[in-house]
Amino acid sequence: MALFQSNNPVLNEKALQKAGSSSSEGVMTINGTIGKMGFLLLMVMAAAVYAWGVPARQQNPVPFLIGGSLTGFILAIVMVFKKEWSPYLAPAYALAEGLFLGVISVLYSNLYEGIVLQAVVLTFGTFAAMLVLYKTRVIRATERFRSIIITATMGIAFFYLIAFVLGMFNIHIPFLHEGSAVGIIFSLVVVAIAALNLILDFDLVETGAAQGAPKYFEWYASFGMLVTLVWLYLEILRLLSKLNRR
Template identity: 70%
Template sequence: MALFQSNNPVLKQSIFDKVAHTEGETMTIRGTVNKMSFLLVMLMAAAVFSYGEFLRGSSNVMPLVIGGAIGGFVLALVIIFKKEWSPYLAPAYAIAQGLFLGAISAMFNGQYQGIVLQAVGLTFGTFIAMLVLYRTGVIRATERFKSIIITATMGIGIFYLIAIVLRLFHVDIPFIHSSGTFGIIFSLVVVSIAALNLILDFDMIEQGAAQGAPKYFEWYGSFGLLVTLVWLYLEILRLLSKLNRR
C-alpha cells in the first residue's frame, strides 16, 4: 500500500488504507479516464457559460466567480471526507470550478488578448507530456520523488496561506504578483511542482486499479486529477500574465 501516496490532498495513502476492497466491480483505468473526460466536459461547458456572461457585461459575473470558488471549495471538502459521494458531487465540483475559471479567464483575456487559449494549450500540453513521461518510465514516482514533491507542495500551500493572511492587513509579498525576474522564477517553480503532481496522481490511479479499489474511486480519482489540472491552469495563467506585463 506504500504506492498509494500523492501530494494531492485528495489522493492520500490513508484514504485507501481505510477502504475495504469490494467483491463487486472495482476501479479500472479506462473507467477513470471516461469519468475524467466527463468531468472535463462539464467544467468546460460551465466555463464557456461564465466566460460569455463576462463578455455580455452581465451583473452575474462576480457571483459566478465567488460562488464558483466557494462552492467548489466546499464540495471538495465534502468529497474528501465523504468519498463515496464522489459519483454525485464530482460533477457538481466540475461545474462550480468551471463557472469560476470561465469568469476569471475572461478577466485575464480582457487584459491580455489570447492568453486564455495559450494557458489552455499549455495546460493540456503539460498533461500529455507528463503522461508520456510517466508511461515511458522517464519519470518514476519513487518514494524519494514523492517526498520531494509533497514537501514542495506543502511549502507552496503554506506560503500562499501566509500571503492571503498578510493581504488582509494590506501587505503584499511582491514577487507573487510581480512580473520581475523573481516573480517569473517563482511562477515557473510553482508551475513545475503543479505539473509533477500529475505524475504522482497517475501512479495513484494506476495502483488503485491494480489493487482493486472500489468502483466509486474512479470518480474520486478523476476528481483528484481535476483538482491538480485546475491548479496547473491557474498557475500557468498567472505566469503568462506576468510575461505579458514585461
C-alpha cells in the same frame, strides 16, 4: 483554491487505503477512470463557456467567481471525508470550478489577448507530457520523489496562505504578482511542482486499479486529477500574465 489539493492531499495513499477493496458494485479500472475524467473535463468546459459570456450579458461576474470557488471548495472538503459520494459530488464540483475558471479566464483575456488559449494549450500539453514521462518510466513515483513533491506542495500552499492573510492587512508580496525576474522564476517553480503532482496522481490511479479499489474510486481519482489540472491552469495563467508585463 486549487492549490490546497496536492500531494495531492485529495488523491493520496491514505485515500486509497480508506477506500478499501472492491465491492459488489465492481472494481476500479484505468479505462473507467479515463472515461470519468473526460466527462468531468467536458462539464468544466461547458460551465466555463457559459461563465465566459457573463460580462457580455451584462451580468455581475462576482457571484460566479465567489460562488463557484466557494462551492467547489466545500464540495472538495466533503468528498475528502465522504469519498463514496464522489459519483454525485464530482460532477457538481466540475460545474462549480468551470464557473469560477470561466470568469477568471475572461478577466485575464481582457488584460492580455490570447493568454487563455495559450494557458489551455500549455495545460493539456503539460498533462500529456507528464503522462508520457510516467508511462515510459522516465519519471518514477518513488518514495523519495513523493516526499519531495509533497513537501514542496505543502510549502507552496503555506506560502499562499501567508500571502492571503497578509493581503487582508493590505500587505502584498511583490514578486507574487509582478513580472520581475524573481516573480517569473517563482511561478516557473510552482508550475513545475503542479505538473509533477500529476505523476503522483497517475501512480495512484494505476495502483488503485491494480489493487481493485471500489468502483466509486474512479470518480474520486478523476476529481483528484481535476483539482491538480485546475491548479496547474491557474498557475500557468499567472506565469503568462507576468511574462506579458515585461
